[in-house]
Amino acid sequence: MTALSSRAAQTNMTDRFARWVETFPYERIPAEVVDRTKEILHDGLGALLSATSPRYDIGGVLRRFVQETGGTPEAQVFGTDLRTNCATAALVNGTFGYYCDIESHHAGAIMHAIAVVGPAALAVGERMHRSGRDVVAAIVVGIDAACRLSYALGGAALYARGFHPTCVAGTYGSLAAAARLYGLQGPALRHAFGLAGTETSGLLAWVSDETEHSRPYNMGLASRHGVFAAHLASCGFGGPPAIFDGKYPLGHAFTGQWDESALFQGLGDTFKVTEIAIKQYACCAFIHPGLDGLFEIMEQERVRAGDIRRITLRYPAGGYQVIDGNALRSHCAQYVLALAAHKGAVDFDDILHDRRSDPGIRALSERVSVVGDKELDRTYPDLYRSIIEVETAAGRYTRDVTYPKGSPQRPLSRDELDHKFARLTADLISPRRRDEITGMVRRLEEVPDVTELTRLLRRDG
Amino acid sequence: MPTQDAGHGPTAALTAYATRFTFADLPAAAAADAKMVVLDTLGALLLGSAPQYTASWLTGELARRAGGTPESTVIGRDFKAPVESAALANGTMGYAADIEGASVARQHVPAVLVPVALAVGEREHADGKALLAALTVGYEICSRAGEACRTEYSYPHSFHPSAVFGYFGAAATAAHLLRLDQPRFANALGIAGSNATGLMTWVDDPTENSRPLVIGMAARGGVTAALLAQMGFGGPPAILDGGKYSIYDAYAGEMHLDRVTDGLGEALWITQHYGYKRHPCCGDIHTGIDALLSILDDHRIGSDDIAAIVHRVKADRAPVIDNNPLKSHCAQYIMAVAAVRGKIESADILEDRRADPRIKSLSNRVRLVGDAAMDPWPAHAPAVVDVATRDGRTLTARVDDAKGRRDNPMTKAELEQKFMDLATTRISRSAATRLMELVFRLDRVADVGQIAALLQVSGDAGAGLRREPKRPASPSLGGGR
Numbered sequence: 019m020t021a022l023s024s025r026a027a028q029t030n031m032t033d034r035f036a037r038w039v040e041t042f043p044y045e046r047i048p049a050e051v052v053d054r055t056k057e058i059l060h061d062g063l064g065a066l067l068s069a070t071s072p073r074y075d076i077g078g079v080l081r082r083f084v085q086e087t088g089g090t091p092e093a094q095v096f097g098t099d100l101r102t103n104c105a106t107a108a109l110v111n112g113t114f115g116y117y118c119d120i121e122s123h124h125a126g127a128i129m130h131a132i133a134v135v136g137p138a139a140l141a142v143g144e145r146m147h148r149s150g151r152d153v154v155a156a157i158v159v160g161i162d163a164a165c166r167l168s169y170a171l172g173g174a175a176l177y178a179r180g181f182h183p184t185c186v187a188g189t190y191g192s193l194a195a196a197a198r199l200y201g202l203q204g205p206a207l208r209h210a211f212g213l214a215g216t217e218t219s220g221l222l223a224w225v226s227d228e229t230e231h232s233r234p235y236n237m238g239l240a241s242r243h244g245v246f247a248a249h250l251a252s253c254g255f256g257g258p259p260a261i262f263d264g265k266y267p268l269g270h271a272f273t274g275q276w277d278e279s280a281l282f283q284g285l286g287d288t289f290k291v292t293e294i295a296i297k298q299y300a301c302c303a304f305i306h307p308g309l310d311g312l313f314e315i316m317e318q319e320r321v322r323a324g325d326i327r328r329i330t331l332r333y334p335a336g337g338y339q340v341i342d343g344n345a346l347r348s349h350c351a352q353y354v355l356a357l358a359a360h361k362g363a364v365d366f367d368d369i370l371h372d373r374r375s376d377p378g379i380r381a382l383s384e385r386v387s388v389v390g391d392k393e394l395d396r397t398y399p400d401l402y403r404s405i406i407e408v409e410t411a412a413g414r415y416t417r418d419v420t421y422p423k424g425s426p427q428r429p430l431s432r433d434e435l436d437h438k439f440a441r442l443t444a445d446l447i448s449p450r451r452r453d454e455i456t457g458m459v460r461r462l463e464e465v466p467d468v469t470e471l472t473r474l475l476r477r478d479g
Numbered sequence: 480m481p482t483q484d485a486g487h488g489p490t491a492a493l494t495a496y497a498t499r500f501t502f503a504d505l506p507a508a509a510a511a512d513a514k515m516v517v518l519d520t521l522g523a524l525l526l527g528s529a530p531q532y533t534a535s536w537l538t539g540e541l542a543r544r545a546g547g548t549p550e551s552t553v554i555g556r557d558f559k560a561p562v563e564s565a566a567l568a569n570g571t572m573g574y575a576a577d578i579e580g581a582s583v584a585r586q587h588v589p590a591v592l593v594p595v596a597l598a599v600g601e602r603e604h605a606d607g608k609a610l611l612a613a614l615t616v617g618y619e620i621c622s623r624a625g626e627a628c629r630t631e632y633s634y635p636h637s638f639h640p641s642a643v644f645g646y647f648g649a650a651a652t653a654a655h656l657l658r659l660d661q662p663r664f665a666n667a668l669g670i671a672g673s674n675a676t677g678l679m680t681w682v683d684d685p686t687e688n689s690r691p692l693v694i695g696m697a698a699r700g701g702v703t704a705a706l707l708a709q710m711g712f713g714g715p716p717a718i719l720d721g722g723k724y725s726i727y728d729a730y731a732g733e734m735h736l737d738r739v740t741d742g743l744g745e746a747l748w749i750t751q752h753y754g755y756k757r758h759p760c761c762g763d764i765h766t767g768i769d770a771l772l773s774i775l776d777d778h779r780i781g782s783d784d785i786a787a788i789v790h791r792v793k794a795d796r797a798p799v800i801d802n803n804p805l806k807s808h809c810a811q812y813i814m815a816v817a818a819v820r821g822k823i824e825s826a827d828i829l830e831d832r833r834a835d836p837r838i839k840s841l842s843n844r845v846r847l848v849g850d851a852a853m854d855p856w857p858a859h860a861p862a863v864v865d866v867a868t869r870d871g872r873t874l875t876a877r878v879d880d881a882k883g884r885r886d887n888p889m890t891k892a893e894l895e896q897k898f899m900d901l902a903t904t905r906i907s908r909s910a911a912t913r914l915m916e917l918v919f920r921l922d923r924v925a926d927v928g929q930i931a932a933l934l935q936v937s938g939d940a941g942a943g944l945r946r947e948p949k950r951p952a953s954p955s956l957g958g959g960r
Contacts, residue, residue, distance in 0.1 A: 090546030229713025256686025
């Protein structure tokens with residue numbers, strides 16, 4: 019980590035990074051990275067649409083917000099029949115994108131990249147009638163920008179100050195995607211970088227908000243900040259031209275540190291989108307390996323929830339306290355494992371509403387213990403290796419899981435991804451619309467105008 | 480819709496006070512202060528609405544292109560926009576010309592709050608009493624949030640207090656006009672806090688666009704937060720209480736929770752402001768200008784007689800105004816222009832007067848000194864100016880309080896003149912006079928829309944600064960000599 023004071027002699031990082039954003043060509047993206055990007059987008063759209071379900075109050079609130087303020091109909095508000103200007107569409111779609119806490123994330127960068135970058139790329143892509151190929155490239159570049167900024171600022175340092183990395187750094191993901199699709203170049207792009215820094219924000223104060231509205235709002239803000247900064251610069255608005263370098267650089271404000279190498283190491287050769295993990299469960303990622311083990315035992319050993327006497331989760335000693343009896347249901351292994359055993363899934367609805375009203379879930383949750391295991395610390399926090407033991411009248415079953423399903427090392431199959439998407443959108447769109455969306459995303463790089471996709475994301479029926 | 484309890488901490492106390500506050504709680508003298516704040520800011524807004532202030536003009540264009548419900552006037556233009564867009568454009572205008580006064584707690588409070596009060600008031604058809612009460616409440620909340628963080632600690636963190644704490648003030652003013660109940664009022668502050676920001680990076684931006692933009696962003700951020708809260712959107716319910724992830728760690732590294740509620744209901748913050756600005760440039764240079772002009776006047780010398788100028792300020796005030804690439808914040812530029820032209824006009828900031836070789840040359844002979852010996856002086860931004868003359872004399876003047884500051888106030892007549900000078904750059908004398916009359920009887924105005932109507936300027940007048948016969952294209956603001 020370079021100290022801020024020693025950076026004065028360095029060349030202009032803003033310009034160097036901006037040049038990559040404006041020039042990196044689609045052709046340099048390997049085919050498998052394109053495929054992975056489309057999977058991540060598809061998965062993110064499932065999560066986003068699910069937030070618009072009438073089960074949740076947030077959809078109605080944000081629909082009313084869009085209806086009252088209105089806006090030039092440039093971009094679709096997904097899951098609704100409303101269209102508005104790009105910035106407002108990005109705000110609302112970005113908020114939807116993280117609401118159910120089931121979209122993918124980049125663990126090292128602590129970055130819910132697709133929730134921010136996807137809505138920005140689709141809103142500006144729609145407005146500008148860009149091709150699917152342009153949108154895919156914008157998402158690849160945007161996810162890289164978001165993750166790299168988070169590493170440069172230091173995700174842990176952001177947390178220590180109370181800033182939300184996905185919002186503060188995610189703004190640059192939205193900006194990079196939006197800037198490419200607006201066609202921003204030269205000084206205007208540098209100004210947009212400066213304006214994005216001027217706008218970006220995002221406190222972690224939402225942890226005290228039981229409505230769970232202000233948590234995803236940060237993603238919406240990040241998505242809007244980037245789109246707005248790009249739009250403003252495209253109109254000729256000036257901004258600090260070297261936000262990573264100047265008298266008051268970005269790093270100084272948010273963390274007091276800055277790792278330049280994080281911006282440039284492997285830029286254009288490796289892609290952050292390939293390091294993203296897809297979530298199967300709407301809860302803290304720490305619990306995911308244990309959940310995989312639980313479901314494997316229940317399936318392979320033919321164990322039913324009612325058979326379980328006791329569950330013991332061994333977790334790295336360095337982190338087990340986070341998930342041991344946490345008051346936040348999403349971070350409470352006792353709650354999540356008991357819920358999962360009974361319902362066979364962990365949906366956001368079950369996080370939002372306490373299912374311990376079900377006596378079976380309540381009783382089982384009281385028979386789950388979490389044990390800190392120093393042996394597992396050897397690979398922590400890079401890996402969340404967990405050992406889960408399920409005890410029934412018939413015996414004890416154990417599974418040792420290092421990589422959760424959905425991680426890059428253990429990817430979900432296409433069928434599993436489709437199943438997740440179908441489950442998330444079941445009460446919102448018809449099977450036919452679902453297949454149309456899936457098909458369109460799968461051949462997105464061949465689609466001449468991305469409005470063909472965004473049109474499918476409006477409310478069905 | 481889930482309703483959260485703000486608890487029993489300072490946020491709860493402050494929002495309970497704010498939601499109960501009405502115009503009746505405003506003493507007559509405070510109401511008169513509040514009206515003058517509105518009048519002075521309206522002058523600044525009108526001047527700042529000119530196309531030459533590109534930040535204002537472009538955020539106005541953005542409001543036009545973004546479209547939406549035409550509910551709030553974009554000042555100096557011929558259209559209305561959604562309240563959010565109007566807040567962004569008008570807030571940006573508020574600080575564009577850097578001539579608005581009535582700052583307090585190291586924040587350009589009225590630049591954020593007056594546009595918010597007007598935009599939301601117009602949308603809600605609020606009366607003048609409601610506007611004055613909401614403005615007062617906004618002053619309380621952004622001042623108290625800033626004081627609790629110790630705004631002087633925000634600058635070293637690169638955060639601009641006027642913007643960061645402006646989000647809270649804007650949310651409060653908007654929430655008050657929307658008549659939110661206490662839980663929703665508290666949510667509005669929480670949502671605004673999630674979004675609060677505004678970096679000092681604008682000092683690296685010579686276009687001066689991002690400088691006022693941060694004020695517009697605060698205005699918009701607060702309005703959005705209040706609207707969302709009204710519709711049932713949740714937020715951190717006790718944002719000013721500290722807690723695990725607090726604004727104090729984020730923006731300043733300081734926390735003085737007692738200041739959130741200290742003396743609540745006693746002296747109102749709107750009555751404590753620093754006074755008004757006579758020159759359209761950074762307030763910390765005003766004492767230098769006044770000292771310099773008094774030397775030239777007292778000794779009857781002209782700029783050609785000056786060999787060099789030494790401009791001493793407190794050590795902590797120097798970095799921002801020393802050779803800043805922004806002309807408005809550059810002591811060397813401002814002092815040279817003042818010496819040669821005898822005053823600072825808005826056009827001196829919009830155009831580079833260093834095209835005049837006398838100004839260019841003199842600006843190279845102005846030295847700014849941050850003098851730690853002055854730091855203990857009680858005045859906010861005193862200046863000691865030494866003029867070395869070509870005939871070998873050194874002439875010195877000290878000014879502790881610039882003309883216009885509360886300890887050296889402008890008279891009511893001077894403030895009215897300043898308003899007329901600024902307003903008539905964009906609207907007719909008769910409209911400006913009507914506007915002034917309306918503001919002075921604001922507590923009897925039935926609909927804020929009456930004021931907004933006078934702030935619209937039809938298309939052709941938008942082509943440039945309005946030129947009244949025999950009036951300067953840009954005002955001298957009572958400082959001409």
